Amino acid sequence: MSEEIERLHQPAAEVSEEALKRAEEMIEQEEGVHNKFTGWLAALVALVAVVMSLFHLYTAYAIVRPEYLRAIHVAFVLFLTFLVFPVARRFRHRAMAWDWALAVAGVATAVYLIAGGDEFFDRSITPNDWDIVFGVGLVLLILEAMRRTTGWVLPIVTSCFLLYAFFGPYLPSPWTHKGYEIPRLVGHMYMTLEGIYGTAIAVSSSLIILFTIYGAFLQYSGAGKFYIDFSFSAMGGKPTGAGRTVTLASFLLGGPSGSGVATTVTLGAVAAPMLAKVGYSKEEAGGLLAAGGLGAIISPPVLGAAAFLIAEFLKISYLDVILMATIPTLLYYFALLLMVELDARKFGMKQVVLDKTETLWNLTKKFGFHFLSLVAIIVFMLLGFSPAACRAGCSSRPRRSSAGCRSSPGSRWCILKRSSTTSASR
Template sequence: MTGTDHQAERAQLSADIDAAALQKAEEYIEQEEGAANKFKGAMAVFITLAAVVMSAFHLYTAYAIVPTQTLRPVHVAFVLFLCFLVFPVAPRFRHRIMWWDWIMAALAIAVVVYAIQGGDDFTDRNTSPLQWDIVFGVCLILLVLEAMRRTAGWVMPVVCLAFLAYALFGPYLPAPWTHKGYEIGRLVGVMYMTLEGIFGSAVDVSSSLIILFTIFGAFLQYSGAGKFYLDFSFSAMGGKPTGAGRTVVLASFLLGGPSGSGVATTVTLGTVAYPMLAKVGYEKNAAGGLLAAGGLGAIISPPVLGAAAFLIAEFLKISYLDVLLMAVIPTILFYFALFLMVEIDARKYGMHETVFEKVDSVWHLTRRYWFHFLSLVSIVGFMLWGFSPVLSVFWATVVSFATSLLRSDTTLLPRDLLRGNVLKNFWNSPFIQALEGGSIGVLNVAATCAGAGIIVGVVTLTGLGLKFSSIVIDYAGGSLLLTAIFTALVVWIIGLAVPVTASYIICAVIAAPALTKLGVPEFAAHMFIFYYAVLSEVSPPTALSPFAAAAITGGDPYKTTLQCWKYTVPAFLVPFVFVLDPSGLGLLLMGSTKALATANWWSIAEVTLTCALGIAALAAGFQGWAIRKATTLERTLLIVAGFLLAYPGWIADLIGIGLVVAALAMQFLRKQPATISA
């Protein structure tokens, strides 16, 4: 069968997925990214033009020098302006712009123009603002709250309002939460007139990095890189019983790296891969769980790591390359856990006689589309060359654009551009679509970053972070283990209601100090919080990735979520390794390139190998399958061993290894053949 035949077969299998299921899956994407309007005619042209101008401006600022006091407010103005035109105030007003949308969009521009024209005088009077300062400041806060509501729902605006109320009514709160309280003028001064509130570090990252990465991702998408990564994964992992599951794991890494979106990766992958998973014997909920787990990997996979990774670099004042470095081993361990689960699935679900057919030869695909890999790795290459993260992603985008021109089926500028109506051909080209998609794709994250500035401003102003950390430590009795568990629970609970980026920002300012007070390095504390913030993607009631996967597979959303937990739980013990003992910092490669230069490589290898063994034990224990189907005793031994191996220390490691050996020996000595589980 030829590659074309396989593509036709795969297209037919994908078409078999119910259209209603795809529509339902799209709704979960909209919950994460907002339900955007769709326009035709002059309004569509206007929105596209505004988005293209926004992308062009930010590409310009990546190379040219634009003052921070100008870049951040202009970025917020662009974001708010487009949010009010692209996202409706309510579903019944969708696909049309109402008069109030125009008023709010114009007001967003007016608020920022007023701030920029004020210059240094405007900033200097932040402790005693004028009446018009307060009016425009209150308008900005309300506009940010409304933009968040339109793009991500009610939760974040309510959380921000709670923080504002905490700042205003501090004297009336019970100890230890009480503080002197701040008037509206003082609050507005911080939020609007300084770089500590709405225009703070979160918006700085959004305006200088996140939007550039979304533009880069859009260039990859419209040049056909996503399709190539899928085809490459299907081809590379085909021909074996585990091929379908392996394809999901590899494709999720390749697709997730550029996108950084868990739900989008889950849906993109699910529409293509689910028919194959069903064909080889995956049950609906298990297939959905694996697809969602792969989507989760998108948020923790270099070179993008999701928006929160850029914030880590900003909060810690470190290079983004150092953040990528810290993510390498945890990402490898995450995908190691998924690969183990897939291998066990092949035995557990009896996939031995099903052959997963290839799309095309790996060599043939790579020979034709090798440049898509160049686009993907060029970011890290430019960083290693000495470029800043901003310039690295800028030049990586240029590389993506230039290499797309190598083939007629990937070019962002059509080769017949100069034929006929040049302007029309250019306007309808994938190049313009990529610039538009880059700006539209950043709106929900950028609005969240602006709202997070309100939270960070309140925490800084009131000292809430130190108070909260003291309370957590007191409840934990000074125990680092209990403090880490409480911190993980706090992050997880907050992540139940807000997206990953918002969850990380909130917890970075209120929960990280609890860990650092007990001696955990700051970079380890922030990475710990980042990984648990990622759990919001698979935790009800906002388990968007599993719910989207369930919509595609036809499975039960909550059973799919439990299956996703089964696939991901082993890897989520990893963060405890690098906060509970100094030796565990080896998993983060000591936090920086400078520290790595003098690191003990044997210690890094040891902690990595013991952690990998612990993950393997947990994978076997949770799946109930190692050499063969495990008994209750064997599963218990494997799970306990996994937890012990995830706790740094040679005593725990020796006991854990002993339990693994005992469980495997019991399986080996049991002569009966493995029973195939349905």
């Protein structure tokens, strides 16, 4: 193992255009191809996204009928999805006439539901013609929205289940059943809280959106930069220091965000040059960064949005899910640390002294308040507050930036916009 000590004098490495293009492609694979508007269209999308975030922050405290909350949530998501995500790559960065038509149709399904009031839900067993039109339309809109954001696999699987409902009587045993007619399917999927507006939308409209807002607050408040700086300062100049830094930073960034791609891209721009200095090849560095980012999917408190669905489907508390997820998360990152130690000895990594601008203690004294929101969420849940109230409280309070100042109105606008567009992609 080489004992030569190399010093990194570049606190922020420049990222090439090719690397940025690859990072953008990775994000598009995860979240779908999306438009980048300018002018009044960009302002409109931003305004709708901000209104959506403010509405969900309001509903975290106010009492809103679940039927209306879920319908409005779906309407917001469909409107943003059809404007932000193009029908095909060749139509990027422009809103076509069919995009506007689909976006308005998505809002119309919610307006029709809310305007119908209690009578709408009372006739779920015997829907009328207009109910069927809007119900079938909503199903088709959701299938198209899924195709735009996730690709063809999920819409095809969903369509197979819908076709099974119609053609089940013609299948041999044991797959045969009596069959379902369109009015019965529409009544169940559109006019009750057991179909489209079921558990998944309930969790998305009450919990996932709030955690997304919270993650955006962390990003724009400087918490992400602090977590990276904290990891750099915590790890010394040993040959394993670079790998340890990536592992710790992935854990701190991935837990609150819940996004593996976002964690990998954010950390990769800073850590990739450092890993190259130590002696990692491009493949080894990419594998370590990807493995660290992948841990975000299983890391508390978000678990890639799965934690809320687990709690809702199993009828257990969210805090229990977090506690049960802690052990596999720690084992996962501990295994990464072991691999870092083994690779350093196997490949003869160089010893690198990280050029730290701040000591660990000074960083913690100045910016350690970024840890308080994570601690506050756990404490308030132990005191009996709901996860929604905890997240709304931590997201809506003024938050200082990494420079020690309060967030500006512009940054708050970006936070609310970013959180809603991220929710639409999920």
